Structure formats: C-alpha cells, structure tokens
Amino acid sequence: MSERAPRPDWVRRLNVMARSVGGAGHMISLDPDELVGIARETIGLSDFGDFDGDWRGRLDVLAGAIEQEAKLSVVGRLLTRQEILRCLQTRLLMTRALDETPAILDEVIEAPIIVTGQGRSGTSILFELLSLDPDARSIAAWEATHPVPPIDDRNELMARTECEQELWADIQPEYATVHEHRSDLPVECITAMLPSFASFQWWIENDLTSWTPDFVAALQFHTVFLKILQHGKPRKTWVLKTPVYLPVLDLVFQFFPDAWILLTHRDPLKTMPSGMSTLASVRWQRSDEVDIDRMVSGSAGIFDLMVHLKQRREAGELPDRIADVHFLDQMRDPVEGIRSAYESMGRPFDDSHATRIRSYLESKPKGKFGSHSYAPEDWGFTKEAIRADTRAYVETYGIELEDDAD
Secondary structure (H helix, E strand, C coil): CCCCCCCCHHHHHHHHHHHHCCCHHHCCCCCHHHHHHHHHHHHCCCCCCCCCCCHHHHHHHHHHHHHHHCCECHHHHHHHHHHHHHHHHHHHHHHHHHHHCHHHHHCCCCCCEEEEECCCCCHHHHHHHHCCCCCEECCEHHHHHCCCCCCCCHHHHHHHHHHHHHHHHHHCHHHHHCCCCCCCCECCHHHHCHHHCCCCHHHHHCCCCCCCCCHHHHHHHHHHHHHHHHCCCCCCEEEEECHHHHHHHHHHHHHCCCCEEEEEECCHHHHHHHHHHHHHHHHHCCECCCCHHHHHCCCCHHHHHHHHHHHHHHCCCCCCCEEEEEHHHHHHCHHHHHHHHHHHHCCCCCHHHHHHHHHHHHCCCCCCCCCCCCCHHHHCCCHHHHHHHCHHHHHHHCCCCCCCCC
C-alpha cells in the first residue's frame, strides 16, 4: 500500500540502492551468530544471563521471522541491526551487574501503578502526568536503552537516545506528530522489554504473522530490569505503562499482585483510526511494504475483550485494584482527573504534584509537534462499522462519543 506521507529523498534513495543489488539483505546482515559475537567483542563480556529463560532461542526465532516476513528496507535493516546489538549489549551489562551485586534480586517492586487501555485512548498523557508525582518514578527513555550505563556520562547517553529518536522522525516525518520524544520522558514497558527478545514491540515494529511475543519471558526480564534501576535509589512508586498489558492482566497480577491498574477509555471512532495510523507510521520506518488490510482485520476485537474484562471484574475474578479513567474527563480537568485516580487507589495527592501537572501542560500545548491527522476512511473503516462493532463496549463503560470533536 502506498505511503500516507512522502518519504524523505535520502530514505528513498538508500532503499532504491538496496534493490539495485538484489535486496537489503545483501547489504546489512541480521545473522544472530554474528551479532552475538560483535556484542561480546564490543562490551568485553560473554555471559548474557538466563534470568528470563532461553533468550538465545527466542532471538533465533525472532531474527528468522524478521528475515522471512518483515520485508525490511535497507534503512529498516540498519535500525533492526542496531536494536538487536544494543539489546545484546544490555543483557551483557545487566548480567554483570547481577553477578557483582546479587542483592539486586532481593529488591521488591511494591504496588506499581500500571496504565493500560486501548492504544490512543490517553494512556500516554495519563502516564506522563502520573510520573510527575514527586513520590513516584517511571522508566525514562534513556534508561530503557541503557539500564546499566556502558559509560559514566548521563548527558552523552541522553544525547545518544535523542539522536535515535530524531532519526525515527527523519525517516518517517509523520511519526513526530504521534508522540513527543525526549530522552527524559517516560517510555512504555515494551521498550524496556526489548532485550528479552520476547517483547510485543518487536511485532509493532515488524509486520510478522508467525512470531508471537512471550509475555511470561518479557515480564520475567522486566521485573529484573526494574530491580536493577531501583537498587540503591530512594524507594518510590513505579509508574508503568503499555496498552499491551490489557489482554494479559491475569499475568500482570501474577508478577505484581499489589499493582493498581488504571484502565483508560475513549471513543473508538477516535482510537481505531489513530491506532492504525500510529502502527503504520512505525512500520513504515522499516519497510516499504506494510499490509494495512491485515493490520485492520480484527482490530475491533480489543473492545470485546474490554467488555469481557468488565464482566470478570464484576464477578470478582480479578483483584479489586482496577480503576477506569475516561479520556475526555481527564482532558477537561487534568489535575482533577489525576486527583480522582488517586482517590480510587487510596493514594494521597498533594499540591506539589498539581503544580507540576499545570506547569508541564503549559509547556506542552496541543499541536506543539504538529497535527496527527487520521480519519476512519483512510484506514479501511467506516463510522457506521466502528459504531456497530464497538456498541457493547461504549454502552458497558458509558463512553462519551466524539463525533463532532476535532
């Protein structure tokens, strides 16, 4: 399917160059054996750890699926090669940290606040505002890529992270309008989970059909990741986020039994086309061949899951530690929205947090980074079909419709 936005000339030319020699695979290798060897050589360590099970088997399967199915461009292969190498280096450094300081594994991740919900339903802004709490902390973008810093220079690591973020927008300019990206802003758990080679983010970045994420391995890795970041630091409440937690809440509660889940809601007429636009912009960074029809197929299923989730909550099949947050309520009065969420969790909300929220929002007016444009018809939807497919969800949760909203 053709791109929604023109590619920069330099990206188009690189990809044409690759095709002229028979494909990007001839220019940039994703061979796992080669990458494992390079990681060991560059870091000077050899043990990748086994704290999350068979990471090497998962890497081999993932790399094979990407080779066979993702149809990566030369730019996509470059991004993927760098990402796999960084993940391997992260594993080496994490394993050394655990060997040198076994007490890290004794850390306890207590009562984290976890934001989830369908994509584009306000999870990101809620996540950012919660992370402003002086008594809470989240995973900053630079920490997600460097949980055990390879060099003792935080500014340099932050600069490297922002350079990578800027490159994504250079490749696919539309991506810059989807989210603000800075090295100090909080990022999703699935980004931090990448070195497990089990994270759902590998699927988001690549159009894969045969590969599926391993949520158990990903959460095993993530728990250790959080303990490493927490060790030796003042104890604060973790604020975590990813829409991907939504279908595996039982598993999330197994790993974090005292967690609070904040479940976001928004009109599907907004979230469904916006979600498709976002996913496509990520995949277009790495491939010139993105199957929009396959992306759209079955996308309304998440709303059936949400209805079932409500039924399970009412039947007492899930812990009574889930609170609903409606996007429009949150946007009308962000401070009151956070205060209400805190009341649901029995957590104190103080003036310093409110002040930080107001200051943060003043520095981030709507449209600051451009307009993320999307319409149902652009992504194979119709308004009527969305309304029919999601009626049960809208009625179950009392969703306020946004037919006439911008």
